[in-house]
Amino acid sequence: MPNQILIVDDDRAFGKEVAAFLAELGYGTRTCYSLSEARKALKASQPDLVLLDLNLPDGSGMDLLPEVLREPGETPVIILSGYGTIPVAVEAIKRGAEDFLTKPVDPEHLRIIVERVMERRRLRNRMVLAELERSGGEILLGNSPAMWKVLSMCEAAAETDTAVLLTGETGTGKQVLARLIHAKSARRERPFVYVNCATLTENLLESELFGHERGAFTGAHRLKRGRAELADGGTLFLDEIAELTPPVQAKLLHFIEYGEFTRLGGTVPLHADIRLLCATNRNLQERVARGLFREDLYYRIYVFHIHVPPLRERREDIPLFLNHFIRHFSRNLNRPEPTLSPGLLEKLQAYSWPGNVRELRNAVERAIILSRGSELRESDFPFLQESAPEPESALFRPRPLKQAVNDFKKIFIERVLESTGGNQTQAAKILGIQRTYLNQLLRSGRFS
Structure with a gap:
């Protein structure tokens, strides 16, 4: 998911031009033309950056500035104005704006400023991660835009x-x-x-x-x-x-x-x-x-x-986790670090990971324990083969409905248990049933 930039400007032509330019750079954009529109947009979702005009039809952008900065995660704000004076710029910076640009804005200058603000945000989150690592925590957070936002909110909450x-x-x-x-x-x-x-x-x-x-x-x-x-x-x-x-x-x-x-x-x-x-x-x-x-x-x-978003909504984090867990378990098991066979990363990224990062961790640990070569293959991750679409799947073969339901429940419960690394308490939580009942189902083998 690309970084999201909210553009607040009463000049529709200018707003559309800036949005198109930022979209070409790979950012997601939303444009609002008034304070009231911007407030609704901020309530709906928190952007990663706000480009804010000062002169709006229903008030001053300066009134919106503290509202944006009060949001969890402290979204950075760049002021864009056609009425720039030194006192106004100084006041905006004092109130917390990252920068102040006067219209007309040079596109290259805007690109540099936006990238600088985004990089500053990334660096701040890396510092948070480094502090967590120093404190003994395991890095299981990710580096996607979605997790940058979560990390920023955590930093704000910590204060x-x-x-x-x-x-x-x-x-x-x-x-x-x-x-x-x-x-x-x-x-x-x-x-x-x-x-x-x-x-x-x-x-x-x-x-x-x-x-x-x-x-x-x-x-x-x-x-x-x-x-x-x-x-x-x-x-x-x-x-x-x-x-x-x-x-x-x-x-x-x-x-x-x-x-x-x-x-x-x-x-x-x-x-x-x-x-x-x-x-x-x-x-x-x-x-x-x-x-x-x-x-x-x-x-x-x-x-x-x-x-905290699920792993399937931030698949770009999967390579980071994979590398981390491969290094971690190879070192713990005193084995050389294996590589991934061609196409395996794409299949792991396409998988839905119902157990999220915990399931990925368990899957990598199991794969490294069972693997005997220098390369991890699809066969080391059995769930990838199980979840592959099969038009004539045995699950859909004609048979009495009660038996079909029983077979599906068995496969589903086994998949949830695999996602929790065999932890029945966690599996029961996901399934919404009592752990004692889950244990009873597993012992009896009857899932109807």
Whole structure:
């Protein structure tokens, strides 16, 4: 996906001319001719750069400048004006504009300025990646325009202490981004405490979050400090927050509002100062509508929202991940780095990757373990052959409907399990069923 540039100018001929020029350079463009149009465009999607005229029919572009800069990710702005004076240019730069160009604009000069701003944005994101690498995080983020935008939003979020909600499919790297936000924040020297809300029962989750007193329940032989208490001064990351039960949701809401909690079986209120990060692969708004998630809690955690796009929407990142994982697993397994056979990269890029980066990682690890040559081949990635279109596929051979449905479910569940590296908990989450039921299906072999 190319970088997107929003052009805001009341001169339609000039706007179209600039849009055509930038399109030739490979950028995506959208042109607006008024402040109101521009505000609607900014609400619909965040561009990578804004070219902004000062004199618009319904106000000054200077009024829009702070609104653009307040957006998560700090979209850069270049001012274009036919009424350029030094005081106006200085004021625009002071307010946060990247540059100020006077019309008529020389196309070559515009190209240089736009490329310079874009490169500055890329460098800033590389610095974020480098900082994450220094902090011990694994680089699983990508370098596509879509991920530049995500990284910019993470950097902006790191400068605040507000709650952040990371959404996206399983395996897209939400936990890595949460660690990145913490590593860039003022709390970086304090603990980063992770809780997976999907892997614990209600009682265990409450105890895990807030701790318990000795004798609070059978088996509680000693006092245990909860994750909230351990995260004091640092960051508490609640992964799969949509899985919290209503009673735990109520206690979490109280903790967010007052910084106060009570250990299970205790009576003394305790306090912890934490920065809250949450993540989910579920649609929280839908769960609120169905009464499964508290609306007041939803608005408490949905302050700064960052959506992580799936790998199929940023296929240009696949070569980067492939090279990273091939190097990583070749080194860990003490093997020479294999090359890719002709055409294999194209097939891997065409695959849908339902398990996203995690599935790609597992697939590369498996391929390197099983490969015996100096080259990875299509046969080392069995799912590519399974997913190839077969007009006379056995899946569609005539047979009773019940048997056909059973066969399809079996293949589908196996594919999801492969995408999670055999992790039944994650597979059950993707399938929307209980892990115990999935285990029962796999043991019985009956999927009807």
